[in-house]
Amino acid sequence: MTDNIDCPLKIVIVGAGIAGLAAALGLRKEGHQVTLLERSELAKEVGAAIHIAPNAHGLLRELGVHPETFGANPVHGLAEYDGKNGALRMSVDLREQLKIWQHPWVLSHRVQLHEALREHSVSPEGAGPPAILKTSAKVTHIDPETATVTLADGSQVSGDLILGADGASSVSRGVVAGENLKPFASGKSAFRFMIPCKEILSDPEAATLFKEGYLCLWMADDRRLVMYPCSNNTIMNFVGIHPSTLSETKREEGWDNGASKEALLKVYEEFGPKVQALLKLADASSLKIWSLLDMDRIPRWFKGKVVLLGDAAHPFLPRSIAIEDSASLITLLPKGTSPKDIPERLALYEKIRDERAHNVQDFTRRMGADINDETRGKMNIMEFVNYNYGHDEFHNSRHELKKLLCSKNGPTYLRQPIAFGPSPSPRQDHFGRTYSSEDATFTMYTIRFKTSATYLKNLFPPGVFSFVSPGTVAEATLRATELNNLPWLGGGGYSFVGLWIHGVQHVKEDGTKVLGSFIPFLFENLSDPILTGRDELGMPKLHCDIEIRKNSGRTKIFCAWRGAEFLEMTLGPATAGSNGVVTNGGGDISKHESEDNQFVYRYVPSVGKPGEADAEYPVFFPKPTNSPTAVDRTRHGSTKDSGIEFRPGDWETFPTIHHITSFLADMPISTILETKTVEGRGLDDLSRVQRLE
Structure with a gap:
């Protein structure tokens, strides 16, 4: 964190x-x-170049260091020679092959890379405080x-x-x-030196070995010579690896030690006259030798x-x-x-x-x-x-x-796509930490009504839920809610509309009864809460547009699919004496405490097997013992001026939700019992959710 x-x-x-x-x-x-x-x-060193492989090149670029700006040149190809007679074994142009890497393989003067890193580190320009170099x-x-x-x-x-x-x-x-x-001596040492390319090209015999942008290797049994250009192909770098006994290297701290040109020529005398012509161009005063070390x-x-x-x-x-x-x-x-x-x-x-x-x-x-x-x-x-x-x-x-x-942060919710780790939701951030929603605000608009129990029971999964009462009259609530200042949505919000069917029970295998309200659908106007609610909670969520209009004390709520309205809720003006401030969680919409428990049914279809489920089971949201919700104001509306109108449309109007809109349009509403508007702050993240059996 x-x-x-x-x-x-x-x-x-x-x-x-x-x-x-x-x-x-x-x-x-x-x-x-x-x-x-x-x-x-x-102090500046001489006679050293460095490979900047594609993996390192990308890292340098992310740090803001671009090797091509200080003379690094790309590798064009690879040539290998026989170390015993100098004959060319192979020559491969790698320019097409190297395109598979995101960043180029380049060859740089070591000092130029070092100076670029130092300048970027200590310069007063750039992000963060400059590094102090002592x-x-x-x-x-x-x-x-x-x-x-x-x-x-x-x-x-x-x-x-x-x-x-x-x-x-x-x-x-x-x-x-x-x-x-x-570190301990590996038994090998390396000559290090550089020769300007123009000097190589001015020597007729050495010039035949010059290949711009090529990394050249002469391979013998116990020794090898490596040559490659740097500094915009103006300087050729040489590394000559050989048994340490041949150059009688005395190991000292570091590797920047002087070397004998006579020893260099002697070690590679069998590599052929062209190689000897190259090596004779080396500046004896800048010739270095490096004792190659190893370590466990x-x-x-x-x-x-x-x-x-x-x-x-x-x-x-x-x-x-x-x-x-x-x-x-x-x-x-x-x-x-x-x-x-x-x-x-x-x-x-x-x-x-x-x-x-x-x-x-x-x-x-x-x-x-x-x-x-x-x-x-x-x-x-x-x-x-x-x-x-x-x-x-x-x-x-x-x-x-x-x-x-x-x-x-313990177990976290994963949702598709899972490759990116925990998915932010009301219950967790991108690291799985919980949010505090105490500053979030809500406004709930509810219409409670009487309807047919025999009609609504068709929404229950068979054998899972039933009405507590054997009668044919049921009570339900249509609720629209506006949410704002949600931390998991960057301070934004969304709205939802759902149906709560009251007086429902689930009977466990041991005969224990769990009471609550069943939610058969929730329409929401933002995809993010739809996905989190479906995947993490098993909520029956769908998308629609939701508009809330207020005029002369009356509130109208419209639900629409691509401009076609399928639901209109009307809440009449507040009744006399209904305005007030309620603290300690008052103003709950339900008449019975058990109604504040909520049921949904989770169903996950099996891929490639129509009609089969990978998972299906009832889900229970018990009312929290200490409600985090603070109700600021509750207003009761006039039931006489309130109403609910569902419009079924047809399959062309509502091609993906007509099976829902047509069912709701046929739902009989006999009596409006209560309308209420509740404003408050602080939200429950529903993390207390339980899977029933």
């Missing part, structure tokens, strides 16, 4: 990488106060119970929640998962008020997974989230992210294994691509959060 709108959360994010900045941007948009603590000075803020200690971070200079930063987005060498991970869980699955994602995301939780997955972590946390901590909600939201985050993140981690681990390594196993790459790209974490987490919020 969101009941903390004016008190945003104070969130501290440790680490201002892609995951941390994406989280900061989204949480800022939700109105939270965000502080980012980054241990580095955020650089050179090395974290030395985190208290998960108080959500307090201690920095190397001795200063402290506290909040309601700490997000640990501090990468592979995470301090946060030690707090959450234990100090013994750390974390046993938990949060502890107290500290939660992990990105590389701190699952190092060296595709960046799309880190952005998904951020999207999930943003969604689970919307505007209005209270500090007391945080524990269950973090538990839900762990549930949402753990399986997916580690499924992707396992696949990338096997993809990185040597071609002849048994751990690589049989892999269905397209199945993985569909699993990875065909996911939207904003959509997924919103759905999971809604399920959580709905579950907190």
Whole structure:
């Protein structure tokens, strides 16, 4: 629930990488106060590009970050070469195939993505308070119970929640998962460097390998080379994965370490002269090497008020997974989230992210294994691509959060269409919480009359209801009601007209009698209450237009179907001395208390089986022991000037309700007993409804 709108959360994010900045941007948009603590000075790095897969691209767009605006170029195709001789194995144009994804697969310079996220997070423009970014803020200690971070200079930063987005060498991970869980060397390293496309095109031999918009791979048994463009196809990014022993990499904190160009050429010397020509264009001063790390699955994602995301939780997955972590946390901590909600939201985050993140981690681990390594196993790459790209974490987490919020309110009513969760009605909101209708207002217009019991008993389901009296005279009430200021209708209202047949009983199997008034129909002028009443209560509701006119103390009520009237009720002017204020629920329309109990009969037809029912049974609405209705005024009308006129029409006039209008038109009305207008406030939501047997 969101009941903390004016008190945003104070969130501290440790680490201002892609995951941390994406989280900061989204949480800022939700109105939270965000502080980012980054241990580095955020100096620009070189030599790194990044895939922005369709699933991540969509998340960035929802955050207001559009990769194409800072040079990200779409993937056009895929080319694979033999790493032993450089021969082309395949070349596939993917532009048509990639149209199945809602968002494009693009290739971006990592720095440009990082700068865009940072600018959107800290800019004074945009929704929510700008995030505060503190650089050179090395974290030395985190208290998960108080959500307090201690920095190397001795200063402290506290909040309601700490997000640990501090990468592979995470301090946060030690707090959450234990100090013994750390990344370890995978046995592989990666050269990272970039070459301007114009330099490649100026070299006759290297230029033959240039494919605009193509991701190119050279695959050998224990090493591979990946090349793809970024920055509007002006720079070619290279990743060279190989056994660490071949480049004698010394693992240090982070991955931005210098590398030897001689080692690069040596590792890939068998890839052919064209590849060697490419690699010779690398700038030795900007050549970096990255020790690829792995890590066991974390046993938990949060502890107290500290939660992990990105590389701190699952190092060296595709960046799309880190952005998904951020999207999930943003969604689970919307505007209005209270500090007391945080524990269950973090538990839900762990549930949402753990399986997916580690499924992707396992696949990338096997993809990185040597071609002849048994751990690589049989892999269905397209199945993985569909699993990875065909996911939207904003959509997924919103759905999971809604399920959580709905579950907190006990059983809820579901109505068609059920795919969207609980359906708002007088008895529940979209999270299943009850409404307060104490400020709703009503005006009831009633005409009580005598009629034929032998005629009306034809409306009873056989063997279910009967009249208490054995006589042939029955009493019934035609009631029209105006409702306004209903919270479940956004303050709006509607009207209904129905028939209450009094003096009815249902005899249970044990012989016990239940007394009340039977309602054979209710006409209403709004579809929403018709659907809720039918589905949740079993009410016999139909639609019609209802108009209430008042003139010279007389009230006329008209019911019509597409302009053709089938009912006119007339209530005569108020009689002398009938105006008055009645408190404590006075002014009830019935003469006998048992009449305030109500019966309807629920019937649900079976699909494809005419004449059969999936469910049919009597429904009982007992009069509440403490009526919530406050009656402000009751006016008795003149019975001499009152009347009821039903017009049967024909099948052409009333094609869907003629079977009802014709029956009502033949109903004999012998005497008008009473007319009454009751005004009041506060409504019963009928949640006390009971199924009889």
